[in-house]
Amino acid sequence: MAASLKKFMQQIADRKAPGPFTSFTIFHLYYTLELLAKRPLGRNKLAEKLQVGDGAVRTIISRLKDAELIETSKGGANLTDKGREIWQQFEAAFPKQATIPQSDLTPSEFNHAYLLRGRAEKVGSGINQRDAAIIAGARQALVIVYRDGKLGIESVSDNIEKQFPNAASHLLEELKPQDNDVIVVAGAESELKAKRGAFAATWSLING
Numbered sequence: 001m002a003a004s005l006k007k008f009m010q011q012i013a014d015r016k017a018p019g020p021f022t023s024f025t026i027f028h029l030y031y032t033l034e035l036l037a038k039r040p041l042g043r044n045k046l047a048e049k050l051q052v053g054d055g056a057v058r059t060i061i062s063r064l065k066d067a068e069l070i071e072t073s074k075g076g077a078n079l080t081d082k083g084r085e086i087w088q089q090f091e092a093a094f095p096k097q098a099t100i101p102q103s104d105l106t107p108s109e110f111n112h113a114y115l116l117r118g119r120a121e122k123v124g125s126g127i128n129q130r131d132a133a134i135i136a137g138a139r140q141a142l143v144i145v146y147r148d149g150k151l152g153i154e155s156v157s158d159n160i161e162k163q164f165p166n167a168a169s170h171l172l173e174e175l176k177p178q179d180n181d182v183i184v185v186a187g188a189e190s191e192l193k194a195k196r197g198a199f200a201a202t203w204s205l206i207n208g
Helices: 002-014 026-038 043-050 054-066 081-093 127-135 165-175 191-203
Strands: 070-073 076-079 096-099 110-116 140-147 150-152 181-188
Touching (some): 002 026, 002 054, 026 070, 026 076, 026 191, 043 054, 043 076, 110 165, 110 191, 127 181, 127 191, 140 191
Antiparallel strands (some): 070 076, 096 110, 140 181
16 A cells, blocks of 8 residues: 555655746645645645745645645635545554654654554665655654664663653653554654655655
């Protein structure tokens, strides 16, 4: 299911169109769906939330409308039935996310985390995921796997609860991982960049 979701969203993002190079990513499509799952929003409010220009938000809305994921009216943009189905797939793939406070483990002013179900074997060294987060605007990222009741980071610690008990406790409480789940935490100088970095790293762990 997650792999087909990734392919579908990639097709929307990559669709060729006349005009200048698009200045948005799959994260912006995803975040638009997340925002509209809560309430309808107008174009200006979406641009403000996504922190993109008017041209980019118009293209985002156009792409999502063409994919029949959203509809627009005088009251703003809203999810269609198909859009809600796609959003539910995102929620199934990323069942938990949380804002993480600054700590010795997460030193950035802003930190955001996503939980990804059952992908621990895809992590490897975690370098690819950290690179994806940095490219997306994060300052740093942690790729944490949950195995045998312990939180571990490859080549750093197989039990971060011993070294960072307060931070580990917060992650466990907020995200409630199960065996072989992955927690990606990205830190940045803004809340949106931290969220975008964490999403990019998590998204890279989904086959597509």
